[in-house]
Amino acid sequence: MHATFYIILAITSAFGILFIKRLDNPFKLLSFFIFTVLVSEMINKYLVTKIGTNFPGMHVFSYVGVIFNGLIYDQVLKDNLRDRKIVFSTTVIAITLLILNLIYLEGFFEFPSHGLIINAFQIVIFVFLTYVKLLNNNHKRAIYTQATFWLNSGNFLFYGITFNIFAFFNYLYIPENIDWTYALIKYANFAMYIFFFIAIVLNSNETNE
Amino acid sequence: MKRMNDENVLIPVIASTLLMGMIIVFVIYFIILYRKKQRNFQQERDAFKQALLKTEIEIKEQTLGNVSRELHDNLGQIAALVKINLSILKIEKEPENELLLNDSIGLLKNLITDIKDLSLSLKGENLNRFxxxxxxxxxxxxxxxxxxxxxxxxxxxxxxxxxxxxxxxxxxxxxxxxxxxxxxxxxxxxxxxxxxxxxxxxxxxxxxxxxxxxxxxxxxxxxxxxxxxxxxxxxxxxxxxxxxxxxxxxxxxxxxxx
CATH class of the missing domain: 3.30.565.10 (Histidine kinase-like ATPase, C-terminal domain)
Known part of the structure; x- marks a missing residue:
């Protein structure tokens, strides 16, 4: 299963980096972000073998994720100053909360569940802003031919699930249900990166037209 | 995966199905909303295009009407006056010139008829009359x-x-x-x-x-x-x-x- 996940990440980031010149800014950043996800997954695996846990890596990567998502959506929503301000302030708040969480609640060697909620909270706000933008923009093209729709829906699928699981469905995380929760998150994660791949492919064609 | 009793399995299955369902319903709702907006946008664009074309054609008709009036009232009248002037000219001593004069009068007659016909065809309102x-x-x-x-x-x-x-x-x-x-x-x-x-x-x-x-x-x-x-x-x-x-x-x- 892990191998499939790595393959999806590798293909998506390789495609993005290979056609980087044909991509718009959000999708250039997305390609680099997916590449960093791939690298972080490898580092986490190494950490497990070396120190027995990958939680420090997950902590560090939650910062990387928050910053990258802020940058990506800053570019997606660049036409609207109000949206950009929301993206900037949400990202600053998310980073502050991550630091506070690290200092006061979940240390480097604890599972960063709050970090994931913060990450999901940030993305869900961006996702709704982007859906509104898509609705208000010109409607010349079918929605499923637009790269932004796939980027947004991928994020919405994964972070919508993650946010709900960690924020509202604590019940799902009790030992009896952990396999179900893990499977749900894992498949949503697969779906998200497949959606990202579609987004990058579509954008490389959009820019090329 | 460890074996779980029915109750433990049922709740996460329902919860995760509901969660996925909600997200999928939201995305489907968004797509429907987008398509509705896309249809409205297309209709507005078509209506605007039609209005633009209609205005363009109205302006063309108006311009043609003006040209028609100008042809009939101005050029046609001048040509008619020239024809009258030529008709009352007396050229008795030079028969060759008389021939030329009659030719010119004939040509002028044709010109006046052409101007009238052209003026008639340029003015769309004439359809109402004829x-x-x-x-x-x-x-x-x-x-x-x-x-x-x-x-x-x-x-x-x-x-x-x-x-x-x-x-x-x-x-x-x-x-x-x-x-x-x-x-x-x-x-x-x-x-x-x-x-x-x-x-x-x-x-x-x-x-x-x-x-x-x-x-x-x-x-x-x-x-x-x-x-x-x-x-x-x-x-x-x-x-x-x-x-x-x-x-x-x-x-x-x-x-x-x-």
């Missing part, structure tokens, strides 16, 4: 007088079958088609048919000119004008042409369509 068939006949006569081609005109047209505004469109389309034939077709014979019933009016113009390859040749402004006018009155345009075999244009107008 009707589509009469106006088309005046135009055909003028084309025939140019000596370029023979025109066979068949009609079974009832003015009441087609709204007056649409008749102006049909008349302008006939002029556009004839303009194209005069400029490009090199035809010796043109057949025109206008037929109508309560539901539909059909205009068919066939020439035996040089024709063209419809797949190869880019659309000229004449053909694009025809298409635009057809779109505005929801008419169907059918063009058939082959190199060396002439061109046939059929326009079908739904009488009841707005």
């Amino acid at each position: 009707g589509l068939i009469k106006m088309a006949e005046i135009d055909f006569k003028r084309c025939h007088n140019m000596g370029k081609f023979k025109i066979l005109f068949e009609h079974e047209f009832n003015e009441e079958d087609l709204a007056f505004e649409k008749q102006i469109f049909v008349y302008r389309m006939i002029q556009e088609i004839f303009n194209n034939i005069l400029n490009h077709a090199r035809a010796t014979e043109v057949k025109v048919q206008i037929r109508s019933n309560l539901n539909q009016t059909t205009l068919k113009v066939q020439d035996n000119g040089v024709g063209f390859d419809t797949a190869q040749q880019a659309k000229g402004s004449g053909l694009m004008n025809l298409e635009e006018r057809c779109r505005l009155i929801n008419a169907e345009l059918n063009l058939k042409s082959e190199v060396g075999l002439g061109t046939s244009i059929t326009i079908q107008i739904n009488s009841n369509a707005s």
Whole structure:
């Protein structure tokens, strides 16, 4: 299963980096972000073998994720100053909360569940802003031919699930249900990166037209 | 995966299904909303385009009307005055000049008739006075007088079958088609048919000119004008042409369509 996940990440980031010149800014950043996800997954695996846990890596990567998502959506929503301000302030708040969480609640060697909620909270706000933008923009093209729709829906699928699981469905995380929760998150994660791949492919064609 | 009892399995299954369901429903709702907006956007764009075309055609009609008035009231009057002046000139001693003078008067008569006909055909409102068939006949006569081609005109047209505004469109389309034939077709014979019933009016113009390859040749402004006018009155345009075999244009107008 892990191998499939790595393959999806590798293909998506390789495609993005290979056609980087044909991509718009959000999708250039997305390609680099997916590449960093791939690298972080490898580092986490190494950490497990070396120190027995990958939680420090997950902590560090939650910062990387928050910053990258802020940058990506800053570019997606660049036409609207109000949206950009929301993206900037949400990202600053998310980073502050991550630091506070690290200092006061979940240390480097604890599972960063709050970090994931913060990450999901940030993305869900961006996702709704982007859906509104898509609705208000010109409607010349079918929605499923637009790269932004796939980027947004991928994020919405994964972070919508993650946010709900960690924020509202604590019940799902009790030992009896952990396999179900893990499977749900894992498949949503697969779906998200497949959606990202579609987004990058579509954008490389959009820019090329 | 460890074995779980039924209750433990049921709750996460329901919860995760609900969660996934909610997210999928949201995305589907978004897609439906987007498509609705897309349809509205398309309708607004079409309406705007139609309004723009209509205004353009109204302006054209107005300009043609002004040109027609100018031709009739100004140029026509001047030509008539020149003819009168020439008629009262007395040239008795030089018979050669008299011949020349009579020729000039004859030419001037033709010029005045042409100006009147042209003025008549430019003003769309004249359709109200003379009707589509009469106006088309005046135009055909003028084309025939140019000596370029023979025109066979068949009609079974009832003015009441087609709204007056649409008749102006049909008349302008006939002029556009004839303009194209005069400029490009090199035809010796043109057949025109206008037929109508309560539901539909059909205009068919066939020439035996040089024709063209419809797949190869880019659309000229004449053909694009025809298409635009057809779109505005929801008419169907059918063009058939082959190199060396002439061109046939059929326009079908739904009488009841707005």
